[in-house]
Amino acid sequence: MKLSKIVIAAAVVAAGASSMATSAFAQAKEQFFPLLSYRTGPYAPNGVPWANGKQDYIKMINARDGGINGVKLTFEECETGYATDRGVECYERLKSRPGVSLFDPQATGITFALTEKAPVDKIPLMTLGYGLSVAQDGQAFKWNFPFMGSYWTGADILIQHIGKANGGLDKLKGKKIALVYHDSPFGKEPIPLLQERAKMHGFELQMLPVTAPGVEQKATWLQVRQSRPDYVLLWGWGVMNSTALKEAQATGYPRDKMYGVWWAGAEPDVRDVGEGAKGYNALALNTSGQQPKVIQDILKHVHDKGQGTGPKDEVGSVLYTRGVIIQMLAVESVRRAQERFGKGKVMTGEQVRWGMENLALDQKKLDALGFGGVMRPLSTSCADHMGSTWARVHTWDGSKWNFSSDWYQADEQILKPMVKAGADKYLADKKMTRRDAADCQS
The missing domain is CATH 3.40.50.2300 (Response regulator)
Known part of the structure; x- marks a missing residue:
């Protein structure tokens, strides 16, 4: 009887060990x-x-x-x-x-x-x-x-694109570009690059922080209305983006003069604004669609x-x-x-x-x-943890996004030293x- 119990106990231990091994293997x-x-x-x-x-x-x-x-x-x-x-x-x-x-x-x-x-x-x-x-x-x-x-490559590409639209980066001299940005590390990140580009090309950079989460922007867009910048860069996320577009519409600022970072260029940003966002541009890192x-x-x-x-x-x-x-x-x-x-x-x-x-x-x-x-x-490599510095621009037509530029590469002569x-x-x-x-x- 005692031997039988020992055998059973050993079997149980063995089964448990097997189970643990199987579990460990599955986990591994x-x-x-x-x-x-x-x-x-x-x-x-x-x-x-x-x-x-x-x-x-x-x-x-x-x-x-x-x-x-x-x-x-x-x-x-x-x-x-x-x-x-x-x-x-x-x-x-x-x-x-x-x-x-x-x-x-x-x-x-x-x-x-x-x-x-x-x-x-x-x-x-x-x-x-x-x-x-x-x-x-x-x-x-x-x-x-x-x-x-990064936000430096994104900001650089937007300035390249705006320069091209004006016939060259030298044509930006005397222009005014406003940055409407999420007042957080995210929104502040592109500022050094934009300041560098402003020094290079002679445009005025107006910085307009928006308190998170960005549902209240009337004061910001009143400033935009008063200063009438040639372009507005939108560094927003979440409800800040659609709110900005609605305020731009309300103040009469042309949406085709607005350019968003790639986090301000998706369907949730424009869907509720619809036709009111028509002409708005944003950076794109990827395509969309089910094809x-x-x-x-x-x-x-x-x-x-x-x-x-x-x-x-x-x-x-x-x-x-x-x-x-x-x-x-x-x-x-x-x-x-x-x-x-x-x-x-x-x-x-x-x-x-x-x-x-x-x-x-x-x-x-x-x-x-x-x-x-x-x-x-x-x-990627040890020296380069980014792997790609390319983006393009897409534009909202009132119902969908359409690409409106070819691919741009961020200017390494500016980015690398920075x-x-x-x-x-x-x-x-x-x-x-x-x-x-x-x-x-x-």
Whole structure:
């Protein structure tokens, strides 16, 4: 009887050990993506499609491909409300999850707060089209990756475009350009570049901050009405954008003289204004619509299976597609890391960081991924954590966005010295040194 109990007990222990091993194996084969989002508050209209695009891409990769070389992708979303303190709380809660890959803070303020934490925790930050402009310098900012552009590249391209519309940058002399900006780290970020361009070309820069979240702008647009700038640059987000367009309409400022950053150029920004926003221009990092193969794959493998995160008619919108791009770059960073550190293995944050620093997505690769016509090729290195500095302009016709320019590349002769000077100052302030060749290979 005693022997029988011992045998049974041993069997139970063995079964438990087997179960634990199976559980550990399952856990070991999952790559975790923490998703910071804001589905509530004044920024929700823009935050929701962005977040939905990320989730749907993860679901599609699991459904279509079985993950990354057999490694299943998992995620957990954490609501920040676009608030820096809540973003940091989300980071602290999710950073220790097994298989954590990288963080996309989805806010410049949160990015500033996490930039000091990422090197300690060894988890990279992806800030596509936002964040610290000087973080393009990967030899100074090892853990920050402002893929596809910064607010300096965006501001530079807008000045190039306005100059071209006037017959050359020299024709900007004596012009007045107003910056209506979100009074936050996000809105203030383009100011140094615009000041540099103003000195170069002789235009007057008028800076008009808008208190967050931007639902009250009457005083701002009264100033616009009084000063009558030749152009208005809109550095807004969420409800600030549609409010600005409505106020411009009310004060009679021509919308075709208004140019928004790429976070002020999506459907939620103009939908409620409709015809009143006709002629308004904004930067674009990506295309929109449901024609691209990647969008068709999401519809087929996710939405047609009843697994869509949001409404089907949202799929392919500007910000939804940007969310898809962000998650694709995250997935490809893991895939690139696996090529070096082991296919079919779960990557650490350090390994994913290497993958982010060694991405090479040429047109052939983008086409194979289903992103043909969606975005520009991207290639990163230790020196360049941005990978692409191109954007174009699209214009609202009252019902949809249409591209109204070819691609522009930010002027490296202006950007490189500014980025290096800013990065050098950061290193000096932090008593740090630039990464050497050995570090760049790690």
